[in-house]
Amino acid sequence: MSQDLEIKNKVAESGLINFDISDLVPKGKRLGIDIKDFLWEGMILKEKDFREKIKNIDVQIYQDAYVYIYCSADVIIPLWAYFLITAQITDVAKKIVFGNREDLEVLLMHNAIQTYDFSEMRDKRVLVKGCSDELIPNNAYVELVEQLKPLVKSLMFGEACSNVPIFKN
Structure with missing residues (x-):
């Protein structure tokens, strides 16, 4: 040529x-944790019940995942509630943030x-x-x-x- x-x-x-x-x-899965799912009747945070539900989270679901924690209910959530959830999954998740998927x-x-x-x-x-x-x-x-x-x-x-x-x- x-x-x-x-x-x-x-x-x-x-x-x-x-x-x-x-x-x-x-790369990796993204998972959200809605605090509403841990509230009594989806509206009230009862500390004893909340702690029990958090303790029973199947942490393996969050293995190597990017996790965002949010609350879809219009309720007041004490800051320590986010601490408890984070402490429960921090050993398995790649990253944990407060906010929605976009924030993550x-x-x-x-x-x-x-x-x-x-x-x-x-x-x-x-x-x-x-x-x-x-x-x-x-x-x-x-x-x-x-x-x-x-x-x-x-x-x-x-x-x-x-x-x-x-x-x-």
Whole structure:
């Protein structure tokens, strides 16, 4: 084949780094614990009953899981109740947070971005992939830009064929 007819991948030759933020999403099951399920008639926290129910949690369900603790009932929950639940499962769960599933995902992505080694992107042109099958919290993109701005030569968002320039250093 002559060089005149050779197909070239200009994206590959450009030195552009394609970064898929979904690669940072920690793998593993996500489970929620609704404190309402431990309340008397779903409305009142009776300490003795509450402690007994917490003591009887099958902790193996939470083995290596990312757990969020919340209360779907509109009741006042004393802070020590969260302590008890956390103490019961902390030896088996990977991470436990207070809040909903979205709060958990924000924290997991925060930790992933803060601990990721971006040094290979120094002085490079970086394209952050725009589409993902994973649910990525918007805050993760904000934190990603914070990490990359002082490091990369330029940052774009989208796909190689259709991207939005964010900045150039």
